[in-house]
Amino acid sequence: MRKSRHTLKSPEQELRIFRARALLAAVLVVGLTGLLMGRLAYLQVVKHEVFITRSEKNRVRVEPLPPTRGLIYDRNGVLLAENRPTYNLTLVRERVEDLDATLDRLVEILALSPEEAEAFRVRSRQRQRPFQPALLMSDLDERQIARLAVNRHLLPGVEVEAQLLRYYPDAEMMAHALGYVGRINAEELERLDPGRYAGTHFIGKTGVERFYESELHGEAGLRKVETNARGRVLRELGRTDPVPGKDLTLTLDKELQRLAFELLDGRRGAIVAIEPASGEILALVSAPGFDSNQFVTGIDVASYRGLQEDLDLPLYNRAIRGHYPPGSTIKPFLALAGLKEGVITPDTTIYDPGYYQLPNDSRRYRNWLRWGHGRVDMERSIAVSNNTYYYTLAHDLGIDRIHANMTDFGFGTRVAHDVFGESDALMPSRDWKRGRFNQPWYPGETLSVGIGQGYWQITPLQLATATAVLANRGDWVKPRLAKGLGDDPVPTALPETPEDITLANEGWWDRVFSGMEKVISGHEGTARRTGVGLEYRMGGKSGTAQVFSLGQDEKYNAEELAERLRDHALFMAFAPIEAPQIAVAVIVENAGGGSTHAAHLARAMTDAWLLDEEEPDVESLREELEEDDGRVAGN
Template identity: 45%
Template sequence: MNIPIKDQFRESRLFNARLTVVGAIVLALILALFLRLAYLQIFAYRHFETLSQANRVKPIPIQPPRGLILDRHGVVLAQNYPVYTLEIIPEQVDDMNSLLEELKQVVNLNEADLKNFHKQLRERPRFENLLLRSHLTEEEAARLAVRRTYFSGVELEARLQRHYPLAGLGVHFLGYVARINEQELERIDKATYRGMQHIGKLGVEVSYEKTLLGQVGFEKVETNAHGRSLRILERIAPVAGKNLHLSIDAKLQALAEQALGKRRGAVIALEPATGAILAFVSTPTYDPNPFVNGIDPDSYQALLDDPDKPLINRALNGQYALGSTIKAFLGLAALELENFDAGKPIACPGWFTLPGSSHQFRDWKKSGHGTMNLHDAVVQSCDVYFYRLAVAMEVDAMKKFLASFGFGGKTGVDLLSESEGLLPSVAWKEARGQKWYPGETVITGIGQGSILVTPLQLAAAMSALANQGVRMKPQLVRAIVDAKTRAARETVPEAYAQIPLKDKQHLDIQIQNLTDVVHTNKGTAYGIGYNSPYKIAGKTGTAQVKGIAQGQSYSEKHTPERFRDHALFVSFAPVGDPKVAVAVVVENGGHGSSAAAPIARKVMDHVILGKTSATPGAAAPASENDE
């Protein structure tokens, strides 16, 4: 029997070899595990931290640059410039009061800043960046940047701030942007305004809000459990708002505002053929820049309490009696009437009475004008002639004729909240439970009583006369330009229905009458026409503010300034090839010939001759009729 001999040495070697292999594998696995742990703990720490349950991907809105607003020559009226802002994300703050106290040690925070911030806290979502302080100085921004890691939920941002470099120039058509309030937050599309804090409030800033706004962009950012940004995963660039190029001439605007000076009033200058607005003036003005981030209560109250009411847009919402400027339009009606002979002379003794009444309706010229035909009545502004015309025409016919010039309705200008004025009628009075009296018809004939118009309506109506009876829609925006591609979409002029006339020669006759108002020595506006190198058609007006009882007389010298008559003047030039139509209203200015007409002359000189002021020379000769 053969018994195998066990080779212990060989088996020992085999076992040791296997043990070595297993040990090497184990060591390799341990090393691999160690390296993996080292990689995870050291090199891939941030990656896996962002994947933890407490982390998330946060979309951060990027505010688009708001479109610029420029005048017809490229002068910037509204722009954006970068400022440092201190913002807080409320949902990342545990103790807001403590945070605010700590921030006071880093930047200057006044009561207005804190009040506005707490207002936003009540109105805005807690996940949005809320503005605490804007316009940080470079020193404040540097201090905040150094200590930012100690403040949870605090952001230092570089934002684009709206700015109006010409301050109050043109503020009533330009408007301004300001912080979005609670009511606006309810009606706006929150996705469209994500991350934005301002919205157009007045003027073209609000009427072209969608055009100027642009489209918000986004960054998808990985944030850690403390809300700190770790890296940007994706970026969608914002789309800048489109630029507005206006028909306004900033130099002309400044000239007209300076011509009005400290007086309250309005000036409108239009291109008759297109309706383009060259100047849109309301005085006094105010600086819109403080409104952008919230004007302080004391300054705002001062504007409200100012007796000159600078916040009122007189050009758009001021409603005035036409005074004798109505004769520019009713004179044309006289030529159209079948029951009124415009060529028949009428005696003007200085007063007019209705049949069966002793009440005297006085002419502005106490001694009367003598014998008047239509031409003389327009040139010398004879009230008695137009009293008789009003009685023959009756109030409802006057309303219908004046409505064809746009009175009593909105002009359609590209601004919001335009006033309509008022064209009275028998039905209008009866709807208020009152009777229409014949005497009201009489005074309507000289632009007094219930009739009201805006300066913009006056300018648009005068443009219709200049444009051969075609009334154009007034427009402020000349072109909309894409900020990136520079592609421009120009505004197309819009015409309303032509004024219905039985004979177009009547329009030529009335234009000649209005030309003689300015260029003959009996004309009420001869003071601005005697030395003009171009022909002007115009009409003065004086609108009574304070009633005068029978038997009493008006004395401007003894009447308080705010109860004096308003001064008006409407015009266009050059006659035959009109380039501009102008309406001027000077509140409590007295006479249209002396207070309003010279302003219109300066405006027309600038447009037609390129001059910044009327040519100095000898004193204007006195007109025989200074209304």
């Protein structure tokens, strides 16, 4: 019989196994508990300050409060730039989980066009300081606001903010003088004070908005708010109010500015008017203008391209950046230079056969009146705008003395205190030509400069400033656009004001003024039609700037030329002569002789300022200009 095998249980062995397993489990539990307690101690004790700060930031948020931008007024307290309430769409990228999905949802909600959607995405990715809201859209309408409110729960990190937006009531006629504000770009973000500009989306880009940006902007504030888990504001815990920007009062007169803009009547040109005694700029107009409000919220591509491609260049500020040959408007200044340098006296005369010739040169430099003016003295040379007299004077002075004396009047320099973007144009000299062309200066070029042609280029602001210095009998008062900042007036004595111009004989000013008065009131004056019915004494000088040069024996005929090839019309004037209150410079591109078109505009400006005409008859003046266009009364 086979013996069977049986495996018997060993209680001792099973007890040992159980105890080992229980001990291992106990060690594991104790170890894990210790690890958990250690981690809890680390988080709650060691990292207490860190995590309580993070928790507080999740619950409490500090938001910047942008300041209210200062308002801009004209000299009479008329509002030129205001702030109107609007709603902006902003996004804080750090609070958005999926930026692309959020943007797609916003594009769908707002029903944006493909072009708008692309601009929208570009703005969302522009450089921005951490946790600072990026401006996606400005000036939302009621329908867009309603759609965003309904879908608010789907858009964490997206907010509709009520803010004040810059608005220009008279945008087109004030665009070049005031400038405009626009969105802060990445380059500007780098240089701006992050604390001062926290929450600010706009900055001055051009004009006085740019020059006085620091004063107009103000100081940002902040507020501490409690938020829920979605980042929505529950209540305000505290705030530091922003400091609003200072209001800016300009020297401009809105009605005179409007008149100047209407007088140009859409033609390409500029008018600048200055009060000589104070240097206050009364009007600064460049035409055509443009709607500067488009640039505040961001002009669309098609509109901007249209402005850029417009042949009339509406974005170009002709008043401060336009370069024009001064033509005969500079003859009174050259006469004074001749007197100052002892080259002529007030009674010096020449005989004009209709041309001038350099010694040993067969070329004839012609007077505008081809048969000449005969015997001409200084006063008559100004009244009839005789070229031959100034060819002679320029040759005797030489380019070096001409350059020095004309620079004293501000030609070739930036003349104003606070006109942003002003050009210094060009007052040519030997050194300039050598540096520019590596060529010597030729005597014939001096003759061209003597009648305001050749290389010489001016801006309308320079011409108005020189006229104001002339009216002041050489006393320099730097032109300015700001009359007051907040409660503080802008001082008349400004830094870097040029030295006054002095003459050996004060009576020489009177003799030059007499010649300028005869331009308008004399029987031979080139602008005598402008002086009809004049109620005050006015001195002026016409000028005609050539767009292209004629051959020696060629004759200018405006009717045979394309409109843009015709001469520019210039006129400068001041009045009244005995106590000047206004100096004016007018440039109308391709309008022909300055003694007709431009002179009438200057007269209308001085009439409006001195006679306080409430409603100047612009329509009648336009009819008169149409009759005079094409008439050549002089240079």
